Amino acid sequence: MNQSNTDQEMICIGCGAVLQSEDETKAGFLPASVLKKANADEDIYCKRCFRLRHYNEVQDVELTDDDFLNMLHEISDKNALIVNIVDIFDFNGSFISGIQRFAGQNPVILVGNKVDLLPKSLKEGKMRQWLIERAHEAGVHPKEVILTSAVRGESVKQLMDLIETERKGQDVYVVGTTNVGKSTLINQIIKLATDAENVITTSYFPGTTLGKIEIPLDDDRVMVDTPGIIQSSQIAHYLTPKELKLVTPRKEIKPKVYQLNEEQTLFLGGLARLDYLSGDGKQSFVCYLSNELTIHRTKLEKADVLYANQRGQLLTPPFEENLNNLPELKRYEFLIKEPSDIVFSGLGWISIEEPGTKIAGWAPKGVDVLIRKSLI
Ligand SMILES: Nc1nc2c(ncn2[C@@H]2O[C@H](COP(=O)(O)OP(=O)(O)OP(=O)(O)O)[C@@H](O)[C@H]2O)c(=O)[nH]1
Ligand SMILES: [Mg+2]
Numbered sequence: 001m002n003q004s005n006t007d008q009e010m011i012c013i014g015c016g017a018v019l020q021s022e023d024e025t026k027a028g029f030l031p032a033s034v035l036k037k038a039n040a041d042e043d044i045y046c047k048r049c050f051r052l053r054h055y056n057e058v059q060d061v062e063l064t065d066d067d068f069l070n071m072l073h074e075i076s077d078k079n080a081l082i083v084n085i086v087d088i089f090d091f092n093g094s095f096i097s098g099i100q101r102f103a104g105q106n107p108v109i110l111v112g113n114k115v116d117l118l119p120k121s122l123k124e125g126k127m128r129q130w131l132i133e134r135a136h137e138a139g140v141h142p143k144e145v146i147l148t149s150a151v152r153g154e155s156v157k158q159l160m161d162l163i164e165t166e167r168k169g170q171d172v173y174v175v176g177t178t179n180v181g182k183s184t185l186i187n188q189i190i191k192l193a194t195d196a197e198n199v200i201t202t203s204y205f206p207g208t209t210l211g212k213i214e215i216p217l218d219d220d221r222v223m224v225d226t227p228g229i230i231q232s233s234q235i236a237h238y239l240t241p242k243e244l245k246l247v248t249p250r251k252e253i254k255p256k257v258y259q260l261n262e263e264q265t266l267f268l269g270g271l272a273r274l275d276y277l278s279g280d281g282k283q284s285f286v287c288y289l290s291n292e293l294t295i296h297r298t299k300l301e302k303a304d305v306l307y308a309n310q311r312g313q314l315l316t317p318p319f320e321e322n323l324n325n326l327p328e329l330k331r332y333e334f335l336i337k338e339p340s341d342i343v344f345s346g347l348g349w350i351s352i353e354e355p356g357t358k359i360a361g362w363a364p365k366g367v368d369v370l371i372r373k374s375l376i
Contacts, residue, residue, distance in 0.1 A: 010035075010038065010040070010044060011028075011211065011213070012028050012030075012044060012045055012046040012049055012210075012211075013043040013044060013045060013199060013200070013213065014045040014046065014049030014052075014053065014199075014200060014201035015027070015028075015046065015048065015049050015200075015201050015208065015209050015210045015211065015213075016209055016210055016211030016212050016213040016225065016226075016227070017046055017048075017061075017210040017211045018211065019035055019038075019044060019046060020035075021035050024047070025061070026061055027046070027048070027061040027210045027211070028046045028048075028210070028211075029046055029047050029048065030044070030046050030047055031047075043199065045201070047059075048061065049201040052201055052203050052205075052208065053198075053201055056203065058203065058205040058208075058241065060207075061210065068227055068228075068229050068230065069229075071212065071226060071227065072102045072175065072226075072229070073102065075102055075103070075104070075106070075173050075175070076101070076102055076103065076104035076106075077104070078106070078171065078173075079106065079170050079171075080106050080167075080170050080171040080172060080173050081106065081107055081109065081163065081166050081167040081168075081170055081171070081172045081173070082099070082102075082103045082106050082107065082108045082109070082172075082173050082175060083108075083109045083111060083159075083163065083172060083173065083174045083175070084096065084099050084103075084108055084109070084110050084111065084142070084175055084176055085111045085113050085174065085175070085176035085180045085181060085182050085185065086110065086111070086112055086113065086131075086176060086177075086180055087113060087114050087177075087179065087180040087181065088112040088113060088114050088115055088117070088118060088127070088131070088147065089114050089117045089118065089249065089253075089348070090180075090234070090345065090346050091112075091131075091134065091375075092343050092345060092368065092370060092372065093177070093231055093233060093234045093345040093346050093368070094176065094177045094179075094180045094231070095134070095135075095138065095177075096175075096176070096177060096229060097138045097139070097140070099140055099175075100139065100140050100141070102175070107143040107166055108140070108141075108142045108143060109142060109143060109144045109145075109146065109159075109162060109163065109166060110131065110135055110140070110142035110144070110145045110146075111145075111146055111147075111148055111159065111185070112127065112128070112131050112145070112146070112147045112148070113147075113148050113149070113150050113180055113181040113185060114149060114150070114151075114180075114181060115127070115147045115148065115149050115154070116149040116151060116152050116154070116251075116252060117249050117250075117251070117252060117253055118252070118253065118375075118376070119252060119253060119254075119255060119376065120252060122375075122376055124147055127147060127375070128145055128146075128147055130373075130375055131145055131147075132145050133373075134372075143166060144162055144166065146158060146159055146162060148185060150181040150184040150185040150187075150188055151181075151184060153188050153191075156185065156188040156189060156192060157192060159185070159189075160189055160192060160193075163223075167221070169219060169221065170221060171221045171222050171223070171224065172217070172221070172222070172223040172224065173224045173226060174186060174223065174224065174225050174226060175226050175229075176228055176229070177228050177229045177230070177231050177234070178206040178207050178208075178227070178228025178229065178230055178231075178234075178236075179204070179205075179206045179208075179228060179234075179236065180228065181202075182209065182225055182226070182228065183200040183201065183202045183208065183209055183213075183225055184202045186200055186213075186215060186223065186225045187199055187200050187202065189215075189223070190215060200213055200225060204244060204245065204248055205236075205241065205244070206228065206230065206234065206236045206237065207227070207228065207230065208228075209225055209226065209227045209228065210227055211227065212224050212225070212226055212227075213225040232366065233345050233346075233366065233367055233368040234345060234346045234367075235247070235271065235344070235345060235346035235347055235363070235364065235367045236248075236346055238325065238326055238327065238364055238366070238367065239317065239318075239322070239326075240318075240319070240321065240322045242317075242319065243317035243318060243319060243322060246269075246290065246292050246293065246317055247269070247271065247289075247290050247292075247293055247317065247346075247347055248290060249289070249290040249291065249348075250290075251291065253288050253289070253290070253291065253348070254291055255286050255287065255288055255376075256286070256287045256289075256295060257284050257285070257286050257287075258284070258285045258286075258287065258295070258297060259282055259283070259284055259285075260276045260282070260283065260285050260297070261276070261281065261282050262276055262277070262278050262279060262281065263275075263276065263277070263299065263300040263301065264276050264297060264298070264299060264300060265297070265298050265299065265300045265302075265303040266285065266287070266295055266296070266297055266350070267295065267296040267297075267298065267303070267306070267307070267315050268287075268289060268293055268295060268344065268347060268348075269293050269294055269315055269316055269317045269318075270307065270310070270311040270312060270315030270316055270317065270318055271293075271317060271318065271326075271344075271347060271363070271364065272329070272344045272347055272361070272362055272363045272364075272367075272369075273303065273307070273329060273360075273361070273362040274342060274350055274359060274360070274361050274362070275300050275303065275359060275360040275361075275362075276300075276357070276359055277300075277333075277358040277359055277360055278357070278358045279336075279354055279356055279357035279358060280354055280356060280357070283352070283353070283354050283357065284352075284353070285350050285351075285352060286350065286351045286352075286376075287348070287349075287350050288341075288348045288349050288350070288351070288376070289347060289348035289349075290347075290348065293317075293347070293348075294316070296314065296315060307329070311323065326364050327364040327365035327366055327367075328364070328365055329362040329363060329364060329365070330362065330363065330364070330365040330369075331360050331361075331362050332360065332361050332362070332369045332370075333358065333359070333360050334358070334359050334360070334361060334371045335356075335357070335358055336352050336353075336354060336355055336356065336357040336358075336359070336371075337355055338355065338373065338374075339351065339352070339353045339373070339374040340352055340371050340372065340373060340374055341371070341372050341373075341374050341375060342359065342361045342369065342370075342371055343368070343369065343370050343371070343372060344361065344363050344367070344368075344369055345363070345367050345368040345369070345370070346367065347363075349375075351374050351375075351376065353374075
């Protein structure tokens with residue numbers, strides 16, 4: 001499945017970067033001795049992919065938002081089917097509201113991935129409907145909406161069939177923000193088609209895929225994996241690998257219910273905070289977060305002091321080594337008007353039902369806190 005682009009440069013099959021031996025700090029590096037010996041029809045991986053695949057170590061390489069945007073703009077000039085993947089657990093952080101602009105006249109299939117993370121009690125039909133409503137609200141009108149779990153290989157066959165019908169003999173571009181599971185999903189498609197496993201490099205670090213990776217389809221067309229768009233509001237960009245691992249759920253989320261009185265506070269580790277300011281007395285706050293993220297309850301009047309003294313100690317993550325890099329918490333106020341989720345971008349959400357409840361949500365400056373209609 002090796003590939004080269006039009007200039008006959010060799011491309012890393014793992015991340016799509018052009019292979020080069022000049023600069024070890026840039027994408028696609030492979031020592032000259034290895035690169036020279038490389039055979040054009042074998043799958044070649046760059047050094048960064050090698051380290052990611054074998055040691056789960058990531059090397060940061062320079063790529064600007066412009067590189068990504070240029071790549072997306074290219075698509076609007078082509079006739080192609082666009083498959084836009086979003087992370088259903090981090091919908092607001094992973095939805096690209098400008099997708100219709102990038103897609104041009106091309107049809108879009110919207111894929112809600114990572115359904116395995118949501119409670120099993122949640123019906124798929126309801127989730128799908130919720131996703132359609134959110135897309136329409138943002139002015140996006142996908143041709144089809146489908147839910148998948150790329151890690152479990154769920155609904156991958158259905159997605160393949162859908163792609164085959166909708167692409168009408170054209171190329172397929174798989175796009176989305178970083179970390180939504182584009183490459184994992186394409187790996188599952190490759191596995192179903194050819195039995196080859198884990199061809200493309202995937203990881204829990206944002207920014208794994210660096211260039212276009214073309215997968216040949218049955219006709220002369222290709223399915224293209226693309227680098228994810230970086231959303232700077234995603235909390236992942238502020239966390240160390242260890243912290244990121246902790247806050248990223250890998251299993252079905254077990255909702256945690258807190259009965260709070262007015263003027264009580266919940267700390268989500270030391271990364272975010274929710275204050276119940278006022279409302280109709282005691283009520284439930286249901287937390288949908290990584291099972292490993294510890295929640296601390298305290299009185300609102302004690303919250304500031306607790307945070308100042310215990311950040312990086314009792315309130316982790318963040319851990320000590322990252323305290324200086326992580327921005328201070330910023331406060332946002334919300335009034336609940338219908339059953340709603342207070343979303344901490346990339347961390348999860350807390351759902352609240354009672355209209356008239358006033359709360360404050362806090363997250364590191366730069367990370368979004370927002371309110372939306374309840375998903376569950
Ligand atoms: N729980 C869960 N995790 C998933 C699923 N699909 C992907 N992941 C995980 O999400 C992380 C990112 O997956 P990738 O396939 O590398 O994501 P990507 O969209 O290609 O990311 P970039 O290349 O950075 O744009 C990895 O840790 C995957 O294991 C899924 O269906 N469920
Ligand atoms: Mg990828």
